[in-house]
Amino acid sequence: MTSGNGTQHGDWDQRREQLSAYLDGELADGERKVLEAHLVGCAECQRELAQLRHVRKLLRALPTPALPRSFTLPVQQPAPARLATPPVRRGGRLARATQWTGGVAASVGLLLILGSALMSGSIGPSGAGSGYAPSASSSQRTSNGAEASSTTTHAPSHVGVQGSATPTPQPSSSSSDMPGVTPSITPDVTPSQIARTPTEPPQFGNENTTVSASTTLGLTGAGLAGGGALLFVGGSIGRRRRR
Amino acid sequence: MPDDSRGGEERVRSLESGLIARSQKGDTRAFNQLVETHQAGAYALALRMLGDPEAAADVTQDAFFSAFRAIGSFKGVSFRAWLLRIVSNGCYDYWRAQGRRPATSLEAALEDDRDGEAAAQSSDARLPRAMIDPSWDPERVALKAEMIEQIQAALLKLPPEQRLAVILSDIQGMPYDEIARVMNTSLGTVKSRISRARTHLRGLLLRHGELFGGSGRRDGG
Numbered sequence: 001m002t003s004g005n006g007t008q009h010g011d012w013d014q015r016r017e018q019l020s021a022y023l024d025g026e027l028a029d030g031e032r033k034v035l036e037a038h039l040v041g042c043a044e045c046q047r048e049l050a051q052l053r054h055v056r057k058l059l060r061a062l063p064t065p066a067l068p069r070s071f072t073l074p075v076q077q078p079a080p081a082r083l084a085t086p087p088v089r090r091g092g093r094l095a096r097a098t099q100w101t102g103g104v105a106a107s108v109g110l111l112l113i114l115g116s117a118l119m120s121g122s123i124g125p126s127g128a129g130s131g132y133a134p135s136a137s138s139s140q141r142t143s144n145g146a147e148a149s150s151t152t153t154h155a156p157s158h159v160g161v162q163g164s165a166t167p168t169p170q171p172s173s174s175s176s177d178m179p180g181v182t183p184s185i186t187p188d189v190t191p192s193q194i195a196r197t198p199t200e201p202p203q204f205g206n207e208n209t210t211v212s213a214s215t216t217l218g219l220t221g222a223g224l225a226g227g228g229a230l231l232f233v234g235g236s237i238g239r240r241r242r243r
Numbered sequence: 244m245p246d247d248s249r250g251g252e253e254r255v256r257s258l259e260s261g262l263i264a265r266s267q268k269g270d271t272r273a274f275n276q277l278v279e280t281h282q283a284g285a286y287a288l289a290l291r292m293l294g295d296p297e298a299a300a301d302v303t304q305d306a307f308f309s310a311f312r313a314i315g316s317f318k319g320v321s322f323r324a325w326l327l328r329i330v331s332n333g334c335y336d337y338w339r340a341q342g343r344r345p346a347t348s349l350e351a352a353l354e355d356d357r358d359g360e361a362a363a364q365s366s367d368a369r370l371p372r373a374m375i376d377p378s379w380d381p382e383r384v385a386l387k388a389e390m391i392e393q394i395q396a397a398l399l400k401l402p403p404e405q406r407l408a409v410i411l412s413d414i415q416g417m418p419y420d421e422i423a424r425v426m427n428t429s430l431g432t433v434k435s436r437i438s439r440a441r442t443h444l445r446g447l448l449l450r451h452g453e454l455f456g457g458s459g460r461r462d463g464g
Contacts, residue, residue: 013435013438013439016438016441016442017434017435017438019438020434020437020438020441021419021434021437021438024412024418024419024437026418026419026434051445052438052441052442052445054445054455055441055444055445055448056413056441057380058386058390058394058444058448058454059394059398059409059410059413059414059444060413060414060416061386062291062386062391062394062395062414063385063386063391064283064287065286065287065290065296067282067283067286068286068296068297068300069300070278070279070282071278071282071285071286071300071303071304071307072275072278072279072282072307073271073274073275073278073307073308073311074271075271075272075275076271
């Protein structure tokens, strides 16, 4: 860039600004036509323009960086009222389940005790049925207990984590800092869904099933008495819970 | 086709306006749709400004939280410009918090400008040996990793205002008036900053001949 060029082009900063804006299509029509006319006969400006264009191409060629994560905000959930509801429903559900299992266990236990008292090798249908019922009943109760507790665990987490948010621990960015986040969003989990989640109420269709004689004969009187006693205790607990 | 394109843009704008209105009423889900549209650009700006992926992610996330808090006050024309302004402010806040002042003082900026001029002058002196090979178009081939690093390193040597202007122009592809909104300055200043940034970058990048091809053919523009 000689002084001669400086004279020819005036202020080179200004000329570069023109060339740079020309590249971006940001010159007014009149200014653009004057510059284009000049460019035809000026190798130095052509070179300058080519280099600026190349720099722009290099920047444009930079790849779009991959996102390290999604920056969506956590969706705040409503519902102190909804959160308060499930325990009541869960309590009712638990009470109903316990009522079922406790009542059946107690009656089956009674039958077992009677059966063990009469145990003399004869086939007692009620005792045989009792031999099956305890495990069904207790496992059903366990199953219900597990379902109930898993509902207890999952229901709040469903409510709290709903949405596609990526919670990001930022000191100043907790959702409670966000004005305008209204609890207008319906939770995904409704009480009726919660009620559907556990397994269906225990089925005791086998209760009256006549068990084979070999099964009955395999049980000792002491074992039946012990099982009956356990079930009786279970039934009592069930009734206490219900109360 | 241009009509289709305009129609498409109008639909996008209309959709965006609806999302903004819902966001202003506190609808986080609507705002998250805006986030999904703009997060790539926001993160790219932060990354090119800061050169540090972790810091860029933090600044981007903070910017979206800030934008959601402040969206009630948004009455502008361009949501993207408004958002990228928040991101760029976040970059400055990050430097301040780190105790770094990347040429933010006038003196440092002027010094960098002088360096840029010197680099431009020296690049002029090297022009015969650093001609552009027009057969090599960086926009049509994938840049090698080291080339990307060289360009990123050169960007980080620019004064922040020039860096921001040229990133918005050449990487984000924004028109000058939108850049002026992001930078809250005049069109003339935008024009000047972009020109200075490109001149400065030219001087820095010409040191890496491979970025300009290899042929000695003189490019006539």
